[in-house]
Amino acid sequence: MPAFTAFGDGYCRPGGEFDNAPIGIFDSGYGGLTVAREIVKALPDESIVYFGDTARCPYGPRSLDEVDGFVQQIGAWLIERGVKIVVIACNTATAAGLTHAQQAFQVPVVGVVEPGARAAVHATTNRHVGVIATKGTIESGAYAGAIRNLDAGITVFSVPTPRFVEIAEQGIRMTEGPIEDFTSLASNVYIRPAFQEIAKEYLEPLRRCEIDTLVLGCTHFPLLKALIGGVVGRDVLLISSAKEAAKDVAEILTRRGKRAEFGHEAAYEFFTTGDDVGEFERFGARVLRMPLGSVSHVDVGSL
Amino acid sequence: MPAFTAFGDGYCRPGGEFDNAPIGIFDSGYGGLTVAREIVKALPDESIVYFGDTARCPYGPRSLDEVDGFVQQIGAWLIERGVKIVVIACNTATAAGLTHAQQAFQVPVVGVVEPGARAAVHATTNRHVGVIATKGTIESGAYAGAIRNLDAGITVFSVPTPRFVEIAEQGIRMTEGPIEDFTSLASNVYIRPAFQEIAKEYLEPLRRCEIDTLVLGCTHFPLLKALIGGVVGRDVLLISSAKEAAKDVAEILTRRGKRAEFGHEAAYEFFTTGDDVGEFERFGARVLRMPLGSVSHVDVGSL
The missing domain is CATH 3.40.50.1860 (Rossmann fold)
Known part of the structure; x- marks a missing residue:
């Protein structure tokens, strides 16, 4: 489906603009791949950069303050890679850090809550x-x-x-x-x-x-x-x-005139802070239900 | 478009249920007819009961407490007429009375804010x-x-x-x-x-x-x-x-399995607290962009 170009109906910005920059998605591990999967289904033309903070997984038992700090780190890392929107594909991280992230970052930040x-x-x-x-x-x-x-x-x-x-x-x-x-x-x-x-x-x-x-x-x-x-x-x-957040991402990009061009060849990149890149690739493919392709290690210390 | 009947996808309740009860909409006067118009466009099979509180119009300069009282009165009146959802088609009344109305009434209450x-x-x-x-x-x-x-x-x-x-x-x-x-x-x-x-x-x-x-x-x-x-x-x-509220009404009825049956003949009824029913009919038709048909007077004292 191409980006809407209807003029002045209040649904989206006029002009049929496009933006092929990737969508940034992150989670403490594989869980957020359920969100990535819904985004792939809803927006097949969009490129994705997925970040799984496996080294510090799980976030659930950590303090909200600590997780808020992780959200700031990873959000900044994704934005440096040129993402047009950040999706906090983790409920704990959304609860802990969404508001702060929205205040800190210039791109829209979407949570799952x-x-x-x-x-x-x-x-x-x-x-x-x-x-x-x-x-x-x-x-x-x-x-x-x-x-x-x-x-x-x-x-x-x-x-x-x-x-x-x-x-x-x-x-x-x-x-x-x-x-x-x-x-x-x-x-x-x-x-x-x-x-x-x-x-x-x-x-x-x-x-x-x-x-x-x-x-x-x-x-x-x-x-x-x-x-x-x-x-x-x-x-x-x-x-x-996961499904509802993907619908919101689609609506935000459509309304802003920031959808990828129709037929744009989507590229998927995956990053994990975990040491075992092969494991992330293997387990991640089970959740995403497709091969991950490019998976790279990112050192937590470098964030 | 028929009500969705897809099972278990989290989008709507299973079973293809229908509900031909009307949608209740109210405003201080004609303004809310812009909302009614969007609802007619989005949901052509739905019956509507519209209440214009013309006798006490405008709400804008009144205190929030007073308007909250009006919302309670009119909401109860609409529910007595069997509406399946109440739409507060007035920004002032939404700001003043939405929360209270949601607490007081059993049917969903939607505002425009x-x-x-x-x-x-x-x-x-x-x-x-x-x-x-x-x-x-x-x-x-x-x-x-x-x-x-x-x-x-x-x-x-x-x-x-x-x-x-x-x-x-x-x-x-x-x-x-x-x-x-x-x-x-x-x-x-x-x-x-x-x-x-x-x-x-x-x-x-x-x-x-x-x-x-x-x-x-x-x-x-x-x-x-x-x-x-x-x-x-x-x-x-x-x-x-107005347009965004109509979209929400459509989504709420769809998700709850409360849409009117496909092909259901929609009936529109209009009520005004104003004395001049003919004026309401004439001016209302200009905003709704179709003849109102049935318009009746309701005495404010009877609410």
């Missing part, structure tokens, strides 16, 4: 919304704040589910090949029992609260979608913040 | 955003808050432009026939000079602030779009909160 919150507000009918995320994200109150900011009548039930991250990570390591349609992990004989054991403990309270919408407030969780859906039941709509 | 703010955030490239609105809306800080909430790096320049409301009202009265493409007023020999005289005073400071995006933060202002655009220049993108 607000898009996911907005989708949940639009979707709930009984106005009981659940949120599952890391401890850091839940304790920041970012989702509850963003949801109530949009609809003051919604009751938010938040549950930290840190072990889901471990299970998703384990799943990435143990599942050979691309994690297709988010069902591979559900049928994995090692993952399924581990998941079931703790899912009840985590999700049963949410069922009792009669939520009708559940925000997957961690970029790892779309990988567990089939498993989580199996426990909460078909009546609960699962919101993927 | 947040959708307009979000569109401006997505569209600005130099992050200098202007807002023009009534005194009440500007002084509430609702737009500045909503914009900075989405992008903390944006500078918001707000200017109360109360006389634009008078000019738009005058234009509605003086322009025979539908106000086509918002250009009729621009060519009106009475409106144009009156507008030009005060537009410089209002808009020149915004030009000097080098805004690249201007939110029309009053539902009357889309009627003056061609005139305002002529003064601020082609480089400034004008955001119509």
Whole structure:
């Protein structure tokens, strides 16, 4: 789809302008590749620079101040590489550093919290919304704040589910090949029992609260979608913040006249602070569901 | 377009459910008909109940507390008529009463401020955003808050432009026939000079602030779009909160599985607290750009 060129309809800037600069995306590791995947699907002409801060992963248990510092470092690094927009593809990092990043950087900075919150507000009918995320994200109150900011009548039930991250990570390591349609992990004989054991403990309270919408407030969780859906039941709509953030990125670039040219050959570059570049390439391909191609190491000390 | 029925993609509730109940829309008078018009365009199968509180118009100079009370009254009246969603098609009333209405009512309540703010955030490239609105809306800080909430790096320049409301009202009265493409007023020999005289005073400071995006933060202002655009220049993108709010209504109904059935024959009903039903019908048709059909009087005392 070409960038819109309709004049003066308030939807986008006139002139049919293009910008082939890459989209910058970062996360503490592989999780943000679920966001990258949605961006690739929504915007196939766009180049991407992906940064996985594997050496300092996970961000979830760290203090918000420390993670805010990481966001500043990595945002600056991406902007130096010429990205036209920065996507914080990590809920913990969004909660910790989005506001500061927006103040510090000249390019637009998009997080995953607000898009996911907005989708949940639009979707709930009984106005009981659940949120599952890391401890850091839940304790920041970012989702509850963003949801109530949009609809003051919604009751938010938040549950930290840190072990889901471990299970998703384990799943990435143990599942050979691309994690297709988010069902591979559900049928994995090692993952399924581990998941079931703790899912009840985590999700049963949410069922009792009669939520009708559940925000997957961690970029790892779309990988567990089939498993989580199996426990909460078909009546609960699962919101993927990854997908919603990708839609926002598309809208921002379109409105600003900053989409890549139609037919532009997208280039994908991946960077990891981890020592094992081969591992990042192998595991990352499972989440992105396509070969990563170029993966390079970046030393944390050089940020 | 039928309601989406895609299963489990997080975009909407499964099952292809429908709801032919009307959409409730209200404003202090005719201004909100710019919102009604965008909703008719976006959702042609939906029935509408429109309430114009003409007897107490304008809301702009009133206290926020008083307007909040009106929102509660009219919202309850609309819900009693069975609407499935309430649209506060008035920026002043949104700023004054949205949060309270969301807490008080069971159906979703949509205002015009947040959708307009979000569109401006997505569209600005130099992050200098202007807002023009009534005194009440500007002084509430609702737009500045909503914009900075989405992008903390944006500078918001707000200017109360109360006389634009008078000019738009005058234009509605003086322009025979539908106000086509918002250009009729621009060519009106009475409106144009009156507008030009005060537009410089209002808009020149915004030009000097080098805004690249201007939110029309009053539902009357889309009627003056061609005139305002002529003064601020082609480089400034004008955001119509009316159009953005209509998009949000469409998304909310779609996500909840509450769209009217495809091909459902939409019924439009109009109510005014003003004594002159014939005048409401005549002037309203100019803003909506179609005959209103059924218009009834509602006594303010009965609310």
